[in-house]
Amino acid sequence: MKPWLPALxxxxxxxxxxxxxRLVSPLAGRSEVLARHGMACTSQPxxxxxxxxxxxxxxxxxxxxxxxxxxxxLMEPTGCGLGGDLFAIVWDAKGKxxxxxxxxxxSPKGLTLERLRKELAKAGLERIPAxxxxxxxxxxxxxxxxxxxxxxxxxxxxxxxxxxxxxAEEGFPVSELIAYYWELNARLLRRYPRFSEVxxxxxxxxxxxxxxxxxxxxxxxxxxxxxxxxxxxxxxxxATIARAVAEAGGxxxxxxxxxxxxxxVQPVSVTYRGHxxxxxxxxxxxxxxxxxxxxxxxxxxxxxxxxTPRWLHLLTEAKKLAFEDxxxxxxxxxxxxxxxxxxxxxAYAARRGALIREDAxxxxxxxxxxxxxxxxxxxxxxxDDDGNMVSWIQSNxxxxxxxxxxxxxxxxxxxxxxxxxxEDGHANVYAPGKRPFHTIIPAFVTRDGAPLLAFGVMGxxxxxxxxxxxxxxxxxxxxxxxxxxDLPRLRHIGSSEPTGIPHEGAGxxxxxxxxxxxxxxxxxxxxxxxxxxxxxxxGYQAIMRDAGRGVWIGASEARKDGCALGY
Numbered sequence: 001m002k003p004w005l006p007a008l009x010x011x012x013x014x015x016x017x018x019x020x021x022r023l024v025s026p027l028a029g030r031s032e033v034l035a036r037h038g039m040a041c042t043s044q045p046x047x048x049x050x051x052x053x054x055x056x057x058x059x060x061x062x063x064x065x066x067x068x069x070x071x072x073x074l075m076e077p078t079g080c081g082l083g084g085d086l087f088a089i090v091w092d093a094k095g096k097x098x099x100x101x102x103x104x105x106x107s108p109k110g111l112t113l114e115r116l117r118k119e120l121a122k123a124g125l126e127r128i129p130a131x132x133x134x135x136x137x138x139x140x141x142x143x144x145x146x147x148x149x150x151x152x153x154x155x156x157x158x159x160x161x162x163x164x165x166x167x168a169e170e171g172f173p174v175s176e177l178i179a180y181y182w183e184l185n186a187r188l189l190r191r192y193p194r195f196s197e198v199x200x201x202x203x204x205x206x207x208x209x210x211x212x213x214x215x216x217x218x219x220x221x222x223x224x225x226x227x228x229x230x231x232x233x234x235x236x237x238x239a240t241i242a243r244a245v246a247e248a249g250g251x252x253x254x255x256x257x258x259x260x261x262x263x264x265v266q267p268v269s270v271t272y273r274g275h276x277x278x279x280x281x282x283x284x285x286x287x288x289x290x291x292x293x294x295x296x297x298x299x300x301x302x303x304x305x306x307x308t309p310r311w312l313h314l315l316t317e318a319k320k321l322a323f324e325d326x327x328x329x330x331x332x333x334x335x336x337x338x339x340x341x342x343x344x345x346x347a348y349a350a351r352r353g354a355l356i357r358e359d360a361x362x363x364x365x366x367x368x369x370x371x372x373x374x375x376x377x378x379x380x381x382x383x384d385d386d387g388n389m390v391s392w393i394q395s396n397x398x399x400x401x402x403x404x405x406x407x408x409x410x411x412x413x414x415x416x417x418x419x420x421x422x423e424d425g426h427a428n429v430y431a432p433g434k435r436p437f438h439t440i441i442p443a444f445v446t447r448d449g450a451p452l453l454a455f456g457v458m459g460x461x462x463x464x465x466x467x468x469x470x471x472x473x474x475x476x477x478x479x480x481x482x483x484x485x486d487l488p489r490l491r492h493i494g495s496s497e498p499t500g501i502p503h504e505g506a507g508x509x510x511x512x513x514x515x516x517x518x519x520x521x522x523x524x525x526x527x528x529x530x531x532x533x534x535x536x537x538x539g540y541q542a543i544m545r546d547a548g549r550g551v552w553i554g555a556s557e558a559r560k561d562g563c564a565l566g567y
Contacts, residue, residue, distance in 0.1 A: 282332070466489065
């Protein structure tokens with residue numbers, strides 16, 4: 001859904017009551033994409049085509065994901081880049097198991113909490129800013145490419161990165177929605193050295209259809225293709241990154257880059273409607289989606305509930321409870337004791353769910369105690385002819401990132417460190433060499449131990465809420481894979497950020513246009529503050545396996561420029 005256009009979702013005119021309606025997507029003419037051998041879904045059509053071409057050449061699902069991600073670093077710099085982080089869930093068909101990868105970078109080891117507070121005070125700031133050098137953490141993306149390729153790649157890395165390098169040298173036409181966000185980012189970031197040199201050729205952000213080239217990025221990718229990890233985390237590139245941060249008044253060093261390595265992790269799951277739903281453990285927020293599903297499993301959600309006030313109310317209240325826990329407990333497990341087992345337990349979900357009233361809102365809720373015992377991001381997914389599947393997400397955090405552009409490298413460094421807390425004793429409090437709380441989360445679904453679905457919904461705090469709505473659309477409301485993403489969505493904006501700091505719009509229920517007026521009136525009568533708006537509801541991609549017929553099913557929504565494509 002383009003942010004300047006009216007919503008595309010419609011509703012039937014025969015609701016079961018004045019406040020109930022069955023939502024019908026006008027995108028029903030946009031069918032699921034079907035293919036036998038392989039599938040790719042990304043938020044930019046050229047990147048999708050690159051991924052499918054890699055699959056056709058005999059590449060693995062991971063090869064295709066890396067190729068697409070590299071292309072998106074060029075084609076959608078508003079959502080990702082070499083200066084950002086990476087998370088992935090991989091279904092290994094040969095080993096018949098899931099693998100998780102946490103490719104998030106750490107804070108500068110030479111910057112203490114005390115020094116950070118002094119730097120902020122000197123600048124007249126009370127929290128870590130969104131832009132500039134202070135929120136910059138080590139970029140984990142490239143290390144993630146190399147680690148995933150080493151374990152699951154089939155083609156040489158040079159072949160995998162070749163399409164992105166070629167497009168960076170020759171240029172590509174910028175697509176509509178990306179051009180819109182590019183201009184918004186440029187207004188904020190053009191004040192930083194070298195940003196306009198790279199991202200505003202001719203003195204302005206590229207418009208829809210303009211051919212954009214990034215020869216600096218082509219050279220950086222070429223070095224990685226030829227020399228691997230060392231070409232980014234050591235030598236001249238690492239020194240250039242460190243120099244750019246230091247010149248801006250930051251603390252990230254070449255030693256911080258050299259010391260970085262991502263981490264293989266075990267995905268965690270809950271069962272929902274007979275399906276195993278998988279997310280990555282903290283420092284990400286995937287647990288929030290699982291906690292919400294745990295609570296919602298206690299309610300009967302039938303197809304007739306689709307779009308009703310009851311469903312939207314239950315979704316909002318479950319989100320409030322999960323996000324309070326998110327604000328208190330989610331952090332780098334190397335620095336904090338994150339009670340994952342307790343947060344995901346049925347007993348804890350029952351205690352939390354008992355707080356929900358169907359006739360009124362939770363005006364105030366706090367994090368629970370799971371230790372008590374009762375007895376702007378890119379998401380993409382790929383699948384290959386061997387049955388491997390990848391759920392993949394990569395981001396600079398806020399749009400194009402911090403604004404810090406290392407000389408001659410063609411990318412912006414991320415600003416993920418903004419999400420650290422500054423309060424002593426907080427699980428996510430800043431510390432040297434620590435990974436900040438992360439919003440980007442890939443998801444996966446199995447049934448009876450067999451792979452079923454790789455999917456994601458990009459977009460900050462919207463991601464866990466989007467994951468839950470997609471799964472309820474599929475498993476409770478009977479939608480197909482495309483319709484599950486096309487239906488209008490709800491987004492609750494609450495008072496608790498990962499840092500515990502309130503933000504504008506706290507306590508609001510945001511609805512995409514397309515819900516019946518009676519639904520909105522009923523939500524307001526329950527006590528919800530409701531606003532109907534376009535934009536900010538994520539970007540969905542998904543691949544499902546029809547194992548019985550040996551068919552891949554792909555979906556990609558209209559809120560982004562991308563598409564699903566198979567062969």
